[in-house]
Amino acid sequence: MASAAYTDAIMLFGDSLTQAWTDGSLSQRMAEYYSRRCDIVNRGFGGYNSDWAIPVFEQVFATREAREKGYAQNVKLITIWLGANDATIPGEPQCVPLDRYKSNLVKLIKLIKEPSSAYYSPDTKIVLINAPPIIENDWVKARVEKWESFGSTGPKPEQNRDKRVTKSYAEAAIEIAKEQQVPIVDIWTAIVDVAGGEGDDQLAPYFYDGLHLTSEGYAVLFKALSALIIDRYPELDPEQIPMRMPHWADVDLGNPREAFNKVKQGRLAGEL
């Protein structure tokens, strides 16, 4: 998009936890936080696991060639939030074995960080996010209610998740983050800490169906993510990013176009 000003973007990449654009979702909170400073690009795909995320990434993330030619958004930061679906129990269609989940995360990181990758983007900062806890009873209840709302056709859904399994994926992501030297938001621990424990009643305010976050759950994530950004990538603190276009009160009323043209020349050197 070198053809129009403002190509800087933050890409939120992942599954349904990322896909949400509801009130208080990660996307809404990030878009408000970066308002008039950076676009938020949501590339969340509900139900997807880390196996499927790789071919999807190769489509939604610009190649090095495209970016260097100025044909693509400039992704300053990407959040990679996968694991919740990988952690479905063996035999479930979304299940990805733990070792492959780990190697998939490494592949995704290397697609961005390895100079030999077609998607090499050294200026894209990476933040991993691990799987949050689940409330097993609420999740199976929500599945059955959905099945009933569609006329109870087909086999009645059974439990397809296990909190201990999910926890092992959450811990694996932390391991990979350390190994690959990529910062991670440990949302599993952040929610358990604020909830005061892993009990169903303790976790209840943070999940609306035992798996997906409420606004309160996303608030915990946003607090941790924004703190991590300011700590690890201070140049991406929104207060450090110039506001797009001057404040209206700074426009020279005698020659308003001047203010806007300066921005144009400053930011679009590679423009058509």
Next chain:
Amino acid sequence: MASAAYTDAIMLFGDSLTQAWTDGSLSQRMAEYYSRRCDIVNRGFGGYNSDWAIPVFEQVFATREAREKGYAQNVKLITIWLGANDATIPGEPQCVPLDRYKSNLVKLIKLIKEPSSAYYSPDTKIVLINAPPIIENDWVKARVEKWESFGSTGPKPEQNRDKRVTKSYAEAAIEIAKEQQVPIVDIWTAIVDVAGGEGDDQLAPYFYDGLHLTSEGYAVLFKALSALIIDRYPELDPEQIPMRMPHWADVDLGNPREAFNKVKQGRLAGEL
């Protein structure tokens, strides 16, 4: 962005009423409505009037050349929502006389619709939105409170808006929409209708400072805008737009990459 899948976007263009990414704002509602179907690009600039909007538009909207070469987002729809600041009373820095406001709206429309324009984009559908009503007392109160919160330095703010003046701008936008055959969301009338009148108490739930909309105010706008889109541009009804990437349950587990590659080939003929 021909370099990465999914370049279709809806651009929300205007002033602070557009800029908001808060819970329940126009942007949040549109992003949720078009989730996984079309990106919402917010190009709202608080305090801006229609004079300043023209040079800004020329930066944020891609040229025909860039778009045809595949270097730019494909803006399927643009909302142009200006007038609230133009309608500040004469002598105020944001004031744009009514006749120039009207000719500026025409200029913006022609920048998109005229084949001779560098920004010609025949596939970009346009929706105008007019200025909503204001609550004069609440607005001046909010200005004074803001001034006090910054230590009461400089001259105490006075009233800079007049509901009857704003109404004349709202009516002028309707006139221009008819003349230019562009659909308009008459948010002035929509809010007055749902409020049951133009009285301060009647309008109160829809404005948090007498000028800017609450979530309830944006709900009225979103209802009218989504109905207008379905009526006038049915191809932009989100239910008519294919979901990005297949539903996870439709992925062929034996050959998952196939599903994603099909999307790639289908959508990115002009890719690098």
